[in-house]
Amino acid sequence: MTHTLDRTAPADRTALIRSAWRSAWDLGDVGALDELLSPAYVRRRGPGARVQDRDQFKESIRAVREAFPDLRTEIEDVVVDGDRYAIRWRSTGRHTGTFLGVPPTDRSVEVSGATFARFEDGAVAEEWVTFDSRQLLEALGIVTTLQRAAVDPDLVRGVHRKFITGVTVVTTDDAGTPKGLAVNAFSSISLDPPTVLVCVQHSSSTHPALHRASHLGISILAADQLDVAKTFATKGGDKFAAISWTPGGFGAPLIDGACAQLEVEIGERLEAGTHTVFTGRVVSARHDDLAPLVYSGGGFFDISRTAPLPW
Ligand SMILES: Cc1cc2nc3c(=O)[nH]c(=O)nc-3n(C[C@H](O)[C@H](O)[C@H](O)COP(=O)(O)O)c2cc1C
Known part of the structure; x- marks a missing residue:
């Protein structure tokens, strides 16, 4: 029996999300996101951050992968409910290329966050992303928790x-x-x-x-x-x-x-x-x-x- 993708079925949406994320984030095939994201897609990362369109989002994935070529993103939870989905994710990678102005440190970096999204006509029209930016900044050594100074x-x-x-x-x-x-x-x-x-x-x-x-x-x-x-x-x-x-x-x-x-x-x-x-x-x-x-x-x-x- 052949199965055709039903973009309204929760199981199919979950499978599509997992495969598009794996292709884009882990393998660098950002074109795979066109399956999931609508051409009018917008990505919001909280107050103060620039809203990204689909091309800008793809470009930012490329930039992250250049800095962390062994990037692996694990989707720890996906909940699909009607026209909404929520994902809890965790990414790990070794920092071997310049990122946020920080030259390669060869440190292993782990960042976790959550993405909430809205489907429209079978494709994701809007995403809201939150992640622990302090975790990223600490991993890159931009902010550190200093030990008490031993100098008089x-x-x-x-x-x-x-x-x-x-x-x-x-x-x-x-x-x-x-x-x-x-x-x-x-x-x-x-x-x-x-x-x-x-x-x-x-x-x-x-x-x-x-x-x-x-x-x-x-x-x-x-x-x-x-x-x-x-x-x-x-x-x-x-x-x-x-x-x-x-x-x-x-x-x-x-x-x-x-x-x-x-x-x-x-x-x-x-x-x-x-x-x-x-x-x-x-x-x-x-x-x-x-x-x-x-x-x-x-x-x-x-x-x-x-x-x-x-x-
Ligand atoms: C030459 C000089 C340099 C100072 N530099 C600083 C400084 O860089 N940062 C700071 O917080 N206080 C500095 N202070 C101390 C403050 O000016 C001082 O504590 C002041 O009373 C604070 O006033 P306020 O509490 O009404 O703001 C300096 C004081 C002097 C005399």
Whole structure:
């Protein structure tokens, strides 16, 4: 007896799902998905993630398989119910090609997740995918659970005192109220795209506002702004009352008289022990000829009074 595929029968749908997944994910035959997915297919991966169409999904499978050529995906459960299906899956593979910007680590990576889908006219029109992204990031070494450091904190403090920085005031507009603190943990990450980071301690009264905000301001203080540095290095209170400042084009308060100013659209908020690392894209910038205030070994210095070395 020959069996013709009945796209409405749960058993046939389950078989189709299993065979299309195996062909595409395990064998790299992404064309097999055309059997399962409608041409108008959309794949949703949660808020913030780009919605993929069928071709983009196939391309992403190719990219995953290039990074993990021995990829194996096990469907641990499939439930088909009317025009819906749900799958619980687990993928394993060795990371031998660049993935998410991470060069090959040769680590074995395991990721598990669930896919929920809707059939329309016998083909999958829409899928919602959730997976444990922390599991993936940990497996790739992008995030790690660190062991307690064995180095004496005073020794580390002494090391940090050898590092010379400027002083910035990191600010944000908290529903109409300006908030800010003095920060020397500021760094450029990249120029293209222009990306920077600042590290802010959880105990800062500005910290909660930075979690609510879409933008932050960074004012690099000028050599004659020691009083401003002290004001913003003092906890709480209305630090802006006695300070001259102006809202930037994106709403972040910027300190007048600073030698440089940036506004940053906040991207990631990375938890790192007692601090949060805020990264973001520079959306406005200005600087002038004023000398910056310098911080070193717990003291403040005027760089214009130092002698440049021949180089
Ligand atoms: C030169 C200097 C640099 C500082 N750098 C940082 C920093 O990078 N991150 C941070 O969280 N606090 C830093 N602080 C400490 C905060 O400015 C300080 O704790 C401030 O009182 C916090 O204010 P808030 O709690 O009202 O936000 C620095 C202080 C000084 C004097």
